[in-house]
Amino acid sequence: MKIAIINDLLGGGSNGTFVVTYNLLKHLKKQGHEAFVICPDQRKIGDSDYFVLPELHLGAAIDRYVKKVGVTLSKCSRATLAKALEGVDYIHCITPFKLAIYAADYAKRHGIPISAGFHVMAENITAYLGGYKCRALNAHIYRHFYNKLYSKVDGIHYPTSFIRYHFELCVGKSTPGYVISNGANEIFAKADVERPEAAKGKYIITSTGRYSREKAQEVLIKAVSKSKHESEIQLVFAGQGAREKRYKKISRGLTNPPVFKVFTREEMAKLLNCTDIYVHPARIELEGIACLEAMKCGVPTVVSDSPLSATYDFAVDDACLFENEDSEQLARKLDDLLDNKELREKIVQKTLAKNIGYVDECMRQMDKMILKIANSKA
Secondary structure (H helix, E strand, O other): OEEEEEOOOOOOOOOHHHHHHHHHHHHHHHOOOEEEEEEOOHHHOOOOOEEEOOEOOOOHHHHHHHHHHOOOOEOOOHHHHHHHOOOOOEEEEOOOOHHHHHHHHHHHHHOOOEEEEOOOOHHHHHHOOOOOOOHHHHHHHHHHHHHHOHHHOOEEEEOOHHHHHHHHHHHOOOOOEEEOOOOEOOOOOOOOOOOOHHHOOOEEEEEEOOOOHHHOHHHHHHHHHHOOOHHHEEEEEEOOOOOHHHHHHHOOOOOOOOEEEOOOHHHHHHHHOOOOEEEEOOOOEOOOHHHHHHHHOOOOEEEEOOOOEHHHHHOOOHHHEEOOOOHHHHHHHHHHHHHOHHHHHHHHHHHHHOOOOEHHHHHHHHHHHHHHHHHHHO
8 A cells, every 4th residue: 555654743853753653654664565754854855755845934933942842843735735645545644733634634535544643642732831730721622633633534543541541531532543552662672781880889760751841850850859869879861852951950959960861772772771760750641652661671660640641550569650740759769669679679570571562563553453444445
């Protein structure tokens, strides 16, 4: 089949939707499909696997902020998208914005099967406005997503049962959903890795994610400041984002300044295999691939119990779960794990036993979903 993958935001960095898009493209081509991506990633101009759209510019200040967030917005007309979709047999949308909305209308007019992934929470959007706790506003956005896109597609890919339940509850509708994890990259596995010289004699605590309000890295910084092992802890924040200056400022009192850095996958795999505890303090999390990758490396993984985070289900033991935004409790959980080597080893074994799929396995399930939807429309 000729399959178009649509991502309105692709181009700004290596965020979650970039990884999902790349993995799906790679797998579909490997299976013999003529797959390509429609996106605004200017770096892909000239690449036959990509139909590149112009970037949308909203003024210098907004453009700078969007770049910090790690995305690129697309500028496109219905006519341009129609040209890009000529001759396609199937459409899969990654993001629920303008391109996907145009594509859903095009698919309906031309009888083309179409599916859409659920990779953007309303709370991800309202968090930037400080209103992620406003249920009415979030419900309004979810209803907009449903009316404009998800009610018009033949199938919806949900990375977790959590986000399917959350979305269907907010819109008051059942949907033709398929729950399929995005999967952990195969490079992430438990291995013997020599600790960096600078980290010898210290406990490494790692957290991965965009520096943003919804990821709540400040909760971890405050927890470490309250830990009795504070002087022995080296914090590592793998990622980038608009809140980097803020996090550096509030961590000035720590004995060991945290590392803020973007890591390659190879570097990240080595880091995780040196990590003593991985912490995912997010308030809002649709799946949490970074968390799955840490667990694949056997790292004791501590997560918040936020009702807006799918990672709640990743806790393998009560020792791995703390009350959302409670830095005092998180500090106690960290101390308990650092003080008790037997407890840490028990958590490692439980973590390695957790059934977490790798990317190839999950992409095979995506391929089956696409074929099932396509055949049902034949």
